[in-house]
Amino acid sequence: MICNSDLLIKNIGMLATPVGNSAKGGKEQGHIELIEDAFIAVKDGVITDVGKANNLMDFEPSENTKLIDAGGNLVTPGLVDPHTHLVFSGWRQKELSLKLKGVKYLDILKMGGGILETVEKTRRASLEELISNGMKALDCMLEYGTTTCEAKSGYGLNLEDEIKSLVAIKELNRLHPVDVVPTFMGAHAVPVEYRENKKEYIRLIVEEMIPTVAREGLAEFCDVFCEEGVFEIEESRYILECAKVHGLVPKIHADEITPIGGARLAAEVGALSAEHLIYATDDGIRAMAKARTIAVLLPGTSFYLGESFARARTMIEEGVPVALATDFNPGSSPTESLQLIMNLACLKYRMTPEEVLTAVTLNAAASVKRATTVGTIEVGKQADIVIWDAPDLDFIFYHYGVNLVRTVIKKGKVVFQRNGNERK
Numbered sequence: 001m002i003c004n005s006d007l008l009i010k011n012i013g014m015l016a017t018p019v020g021n022s023a024k025g026g027k028e029q030g031h032i033e034l035i036e037d038a039f040i041a042v043k044d045g046v047i048t049d050v051g052k053a054n055n056l057m058d059f060e061p062s063e064n065t066k067l068i069d070a071g072g073n074l075v076t077p078g079l080v081d082p083h084t085h086l087v088f089s090g091w092r093q094k095e096l097s098l099k100l101k102g103v104k105y106l107d108i109l110k111m112g113g114g115i116l117e118t119v120e121k122t123r124r125a126s127l128e129e130l131i132s133n134g135m136k137a138l139d140c141m142l143e144y145g146t147t148t149c150e151a152k153s154g155y156g157l158n159l160e161d162e163i164k165s166l167v168a169i170k171e172l173n174r175l176h177p178v179d180v181v182p183t184f185m186g187a188h189a190v191p192v193e194y195r196e197n198k199k200e201y202i203r204l205i206v207e208e209m210i211p212t213v214a215r216e217g218l219a220e221f222c223d224v225f226c227e228e229g230v231f232e233i234e235e236s237r238y239i240l241e242c243a244k245v246h247g248l249v250p251k252i253h254a255d256e257i258t259p260i261g262g263a264r265l266a267a268e269v270g271a272l273s274a275e276h277l278i279y280a281t282d283d284g285i286r287a288m289a290k291a292r293t294i295a296v297l298l299p300g301t302s303f304y305l306g307e308s309f310a311r312a313r314t315m316i317e318e319g320v321p322v323a324l325a326t327d328f329n330p331g332s333s334p335t336e337s338l339q340l341i342m343n344l345a346c347l348k349y350r351m352t353p354e355e356v357l358t359a360v361t362l363n364a365a366a367s368v369k370r371a372t373t374v375g376t377i378e379v380g381k382q383a384d385i386v387i388w389d390a391p392d393l394d395f396i397f398y399h400y401g402v403n404l405v406r407t408v409i410k411k412g413k414v415v416f417q418r419n420g421n422e423r424k
């Protein structure tokens, strides 16, 4: 329906979008719709028509229709970042020199650094500071094309500071144009005060934190750092089974640093997604395929930690739907740029541009239960749209290390516009 639209985007050189309301695996992951010389009509923040421009011939926009000329450029759905540790205080740039000397991530954690250093600073931070830090990061994500992101707690590690983090996430979702989806992650690490009494900390998580978070509606998901020396398989299972009882949907940081069997556990507990999966075994991948667990892969973390890269091609060939995320956090992936993640997914995972587009839109949306509202450019979906400074899809994977976003539209409103390339 074009006639009563309040926004019309025309002169779209190439419109590229996946199709549907659920995650795509296997060959389907690479099936996207391409429309050359296209238009998109929007009314009240919802897409009302999409098609080839020649259908527009007789359309006369009313005076309250905003017209955007896409300049013959590529247009895609707004990007979805389904795995971030958005709320924290304090960066950890000094760990870089340790990493360059070969000090391992888990060794830094064992020395009381890493996550635990961020926990100390986040506990001291006020709610206002956490919100201010989050707004800055969301501004950067938006400029790079992200219109929806997930955000985990996990740097509080006690009831009061986990609630403070989740309240910050709720406020960020209210204040910022980017939609922010909350995940509780009290099982991110064992805090120093429980170092000698891990069982008691796990009791605190399942008997106090999860019931409170669920009762106050502060999270949709519960995530666990299932890793050797952090939360082992049976500890992770126990926490996630308790989370399910309280209506939180399970997610798992799985097989990030050692192959302890997190992928198989994700399938067994019915997790919506398993994340990292660098060391996922064939058995774990097959179990995920059978359970339709979504793989959320984090190539930025592999790149930054100097780790191997997850076997994305095996997962796609086994039918596991693959999504991609930044894993934005101050320790293992300090970047807000989903564009960098898209480049790495092509160059290091050998995913095709079409597979990657699905991974950062529809599949990413499905991994945070938003695939019925965002993730594609189709009639009825929310008008979250990116206009790129690129002629076609291949270009945004080829021209890397720069921000190629020209315009970001959120719920039918322009929320970011690059100021053009005027030379001074």
Ligand SMILES: O=C(O)CC1=NCN=C1
Residues within 6 Å of the ligand: 085, 114, 115, 118, 225, 253, 256, 329, 330, 331, 332
């Ligand atoms: O290091 C951090 O702060 C974030 C992280 N959690 C699990 N892996 C990395």
Ligand SMILES: [Zn+2]
Residues within 6 Å of the ligand: 083, 085, 253, 327, 329
């Ligand atoms: Zn993470």
